[in-house]
Amino acid sequence: MVIARASEAVDVDIHVFAEALKPEDRRVLAESSRPVVAVFNKADLAGFGGEGPVAAATARCRQLRDLTGVAVYPLAGLAALAAVDDTVVDEELLDALRVLTTDPADLGSTDRFAATDHRLPRAVRQRLLTRLDLFGIAHGVLALRGGADRAGLMVALRRASAVDGLLAGIGVAAAPARYRRLADGASDEQVAARMAAAIAVVRAAGMTVDDGITASAHLQRAITWQRYSRGPVSRLHRSCGADIARGSLRLWERAGGVAERLP
Template structure:
């Protein structure tokens, strides 16, 4: 197998100035995503916007030559009420996805950065947050937190705002009040930031890229390794699209899966999904043969 097939899927972070491209880049790199700056080297675009999709965002999302995942950064500023700002942002992202035709995910960028960068939540920050659990400060606005009377030095409060903002401060303080240690605070920030939802979205968008690499590598080879690899990559693609693939390993299940996906491949689906269906069917038939399957009447 070539080195190209084994390369991680590379993303390029784009978007309008002021929407948090640097923060999102830092978050993705901290989470282990391969972020590149070269257009030629990128497999996916991550388009960052804030508040709403503007005409220039819509143009970029619909004209990119690569698959695109959009990120509503600063999701913690969406508005309060209900289940909180990030939940409200997630619903907005769902509606925007339907409108622009690409997946859109919310992200509270600063909280996510603190969750993936061990240098942010150091002893000074953690000590300041613990102080806030017993000596609350006014978190009603940035100005009130920064300038209100409190025992925390102004410089420490400014650092808390720069690194966590009010949203991250509030979630970290809540976690500490509930008995969290440093690791648990980081986990709480990660969950609150919606980072894992974005990473899952990137993984789903990467599935077709990996599949195309494999098909270019193996072509129509009937070798055992090629058939198994193409089937596995094809399953990732259709599952990323929300479909379920029967994972039963009995001979009957392999045959049934082959029939289902062969029919699917001939249906009104995209060329990519037609090829994936055919690869799942071929791989399933190979597994059926290896399991000692014998011809039988189909239901």
């Protein structure tokens, strides 16, 4: 089912599934009237061996993308939630993870982790499972054993959960809608906002936009994207090219606006 929207303006539908795409999942993806991003949740259970379950889930996501034409991203949901919400791992759980770095528990299964005798109280181990599951616990212990502090633990969980890849994918899918939603305007702030949104759109399409900050870089960028906007491109990209050129000319003017011979 669709469980989230990318923004209040409903730029993107986010469809979450686990294990496999069912016929009803494929129907939702095919019938969405907005850009849609699919999330392969519980990627930490996608199989072991090789480079690990998330790597296996990533390979499966590529196959599903080719099959459906929709961007599909893996996610280890509990680890991702802990990584983006620093209240999930409270001091009690952080201390428990630290204990596990020197006094390992049985991580072979959730039942064994919760039931096998250990100096951590069973209730604390159950909280760890509820907040992080075995996957998050294992990666948290590895990070702390390697010398990570709380911030380093969050970084490790973000990396392990693949949440940043998903967030980047949502940004790519939402870029055209954000661009279209910006109202026309001529103030420096409005021109800059449209330029930034236009750059996000063309970068999402795989193109490169120079980030130079000198007057000559701004002018060269303006010329490049003005030419692009006059080429055989879609209406959206024609508008984006014009906005990048317009914003670059504003920056060129603010940088001195002195004409010079371009290479």
